[in-house]
Each structure stands twice: as structure tokens, then as C-alpha cells.
Amino acid sequence: MTESDMLAKTPDSNAIERSLRLAPGPAWHVVRSIGRTDTQVLDWLKRRDVETYYPVVREMRPVRRNKLSRAQRKAGLMILRPKLVPLFPKYYFVRLDLADGEWHELFRLGGLTGLVCAGGLPVRIGDDLVAALRGCEVDGAVPGTTPARVVFAVGDTVRVTNGPFAAQLATVERGIDVALQDIDGETRLTVAIELFGRATPVELMIDHVERV
Structure with a gap:
């Protein structure tokens, strides 16, 4: 069966009769709406006591740049929410009995x-x-895709990519495990950098280091 064989359309009376002969009684069907918002359609069906199911997915989407804080924009981070x-x-799942002609008026x-x-x-269905x-x-x-996480463990070796310590190697002193969407301009990673012959703790912005 091709995609063109499955269309959202209003079946004629003969098709309805054949469908009911094959499987009479109420059943889940999929209906389509054009020109109205989801809220309008769902409210309409609810007011008429039509059992409806409209599944949604929770996805991580980038926050628009004009919704970010100044620190987040300056850091060049992509924040997900x-x-x-x-x-x-x-497309809405609705439970209908097609033998009841009132569905025409409902549509x-x-x-x-x-x-x-x-x-x-x-x-x-x-x-x-x-x-x-x-x-x-x-x-x-x-659930949609699993949110990405930024993880650095104590002892990991990283390279500084920005700032006065750029290109230097460092060792993570305090581990971090944070969801990508929770990172902002205040998120810091504590590392030890070799300065004047000894390891010195330094806090760096999370996007100023990379794994080696």
C-alpha cells in the first residue's frame, strides 16, 4: 500500500456501510483538521463528549537568542529547553461509531x-x-531524544581553548555532570593548570575547554 492510498477524506455512504459490515460498533479512527488550532479542535471535541487522544512528544528545542541572558549570548551557548x-x-485519534450519522455534523x-x-x-485503529x-x-x-549531557570526571585531561591560558593542558579537579540545556554563562569547570612550576586551580567557562 502506498502513501497515496491512505488519505484523510470524507468517505461516502457505501464505504461507511462496507466498513461497518466488516467491523461494526465504535472504534478509534484518525481524523485531520485544517485551519484550526489544536486547542480549538480538542476543545470542540471535548465539549461534545467525543473521546479523543492527541499524543505529544517532549523534545529539547533551542531557546531563541533574544530569550537568552546577556551572559548566555556572550558565551555563545546554545540553550535547550x-x-x-x-x-x-x-491528526487526532477519535473514538467514533460511524453508524451514528451525527459524525457528519461533528466534522x-x-x-x-x-x-x-x-x-x-x-x-x-x-x-x-x-x-x-x-x-x-x-x-x-x-519522551523525545535523551538530552545531551556535558560530563568531565576528576583527573580528565583537557585543553584550554580561549583566554590567557589558551592552548595549555589542564587536569580536571572538580568533576561536572550537567545537562546541556542547563549550561549557561555561569557554568564553570575547575581545573589545575601548571603555573610557575606548580599546579594552580583555575575556574574556566565550560565552553573554554575541550577534551584531549
């Missing part, structure tokens, strides 16, 4: 453009699939 984004934008007034169909018939998606959620959202 969690953001909830739809898993399937503009017309709610700004829903059609059901996802395959071979001309509305696609029925199994309860197990919806349950599996919900089972993946943590605090109401499917």
Missing part, C-alpha cells in the same frame, strides 16, 4: 476535514495501539 510538540501534527462544525482511509475505507502509545508517556508526553 523541553517543549511539547504533536506526535502527528493535525462540518468542528473544522475536521475527513477520516484517514485505506482502500476507500476508514481505517480502524486498535485499542492496543492507542494503549501502547499511552503506555510510552511520561508525565503526559512521549
Whole structure:
């Protein structure tokens, strides 16, 4: 089956009858909306007591530069923050009984453009699939990619890349383990640099060192 075989459209009455003969009763379907916000669609369906599921993913997204502090901008850091984004934008899981003709009115007034169909018939989504998606959620959202972390252990050798000690080797004296999105211009790494014949503790900005 090709992607073009699965389209969000309003099936005709014959397709609905064939679908109900194959599997009568209420079932999960996928509907699409165009021209309305997610909040508008979900509120509309909720007011009409339609069981709905709209899965979201928690992803780490860069904070816009104009939202960063002066220190963060000066340090040239990319700060990430969690953001909830739809898993399937503009496609909503709804539980409908297509034998109830009121779904036509629901679609017309709610700004829903059609059901996802395959071979001309509305696609029925199994309860197990919806349950599996919900089972993946943590605090109401499917986890996205794992946030990157910056880790330096005590004893690691690093090279200073900026400032008066640039190009010198140093040894980490105080370990650090911090999520990338939590790093800002105040995040420091304590290292020991050889100065005047002895190891001297120095605090450096985290982006002023690199691993050797």
C-alpha cells in the first residue's frame, strides 16, 4: 500500500456501510483538521463528549537568542529547553461509531476535514495501539531524544581553548555532570593548570575547554 492510498477524506455512504459490515460498533479512527488550532479542535471535541487522544512528544528545542541572558549570548551557548510538540501534527485519534450519522455534523462544525482511509475505507485503529502509545508517556508526553549531557570526571585531561591560558593542558579537579540545556554563562569547570612550576586551580567557562 502506498502513501497515496491512505488519505484523510470524507468517505461516502457505501464505504461507511462496507466498513461497518466488516467491523461494526465504535472504534478509534484518525481524523485531520485544517485551519484550526489544536486547542480549538480538542476543545470542540471535548465539549461534545467525543473521546479523543492527541499524543505529544517532549523534545529539547533551542531557546531563541533574544530569550537568552546577556551572559548566555556572550558565551555563545546554545540553550535547550523541553517543549511539547504533536506526535502527528493535525491528526487526532477519535473514538467514533460511524453508524451514528451525527459524525457528519461533528466534522462540518468542528473544522475536521475527513477520516484517514485505506482502500476507500476508514481505517480502524486498535485499542492496543492507542494503549501502547499511552503506555510510552511520561508525565503526559512521549519522551523525545535523551538530552545531551556535558560530563568531565576528576583527573580528565583537557585543553584550554580561549583566554590567557589558551592552548595549555589542564587536569580536571572538580568533576561536572550537567545537562546541556542547563549550561549557561555561569557554568564553570575547575581545573589545575601548571603555573610557575606548580599546579594552580583555575575556574574556566565550560565552553573554554575541550577534551584531549
